[in-house]
Amino acid sequence: MKKERRQPRHFDDQFRLSVLKDYYESGASYSQISRKYDVSSGNVIAWERKYMNKCVPLPADIQELEKQVFMAKKSKEARVPQVKSEEDKLREENARLRKALEYSELRNEALNEVLKIGREQYGIDLLKKAGAKQ
DSSP states (O other): OOOOOOOOOOOOHHHHHHHHHHHHHHOOOHHHHHHHHTOOHHHHHHHHHHHHTTOSOOOGGGHHHHHHHHHHHHHHHHHSOSSOOHHHHHHHHHHHHHHHHHHHHHHHHHHHHHHHHHHHHHOOOTTSOTTOOO
16 A cells, blocks of 8 residues: 655745744744644744744735744743753763763773784784783
């Protein structure tokens, strides 16, 4: 059974800007907004870039909605707390330590590979002390 391909939907500027306005005012994530309006989160991201970069001239009747979107975005940015909580600091430290551990494990793996190559190709066992009885 052949699966039907969905035809791409076309959205007008009014709809796009109202979605963006809701996104900024609600503080919801891209995925929450995309589910609410039945659009892909990629569309929401692309619309945000498109209108924030002013790549497309907007009709005069949409200028007011664009201004509302801009104001909603500014108020959303203002709501973001500048001071990090102790929990956020611990999460960042945890993430940093995980990366450091990952790097260290990768480095150890590389060094073990060097030892293995030295043993196989050159007959040198670098783990044994020089002069030790074999």
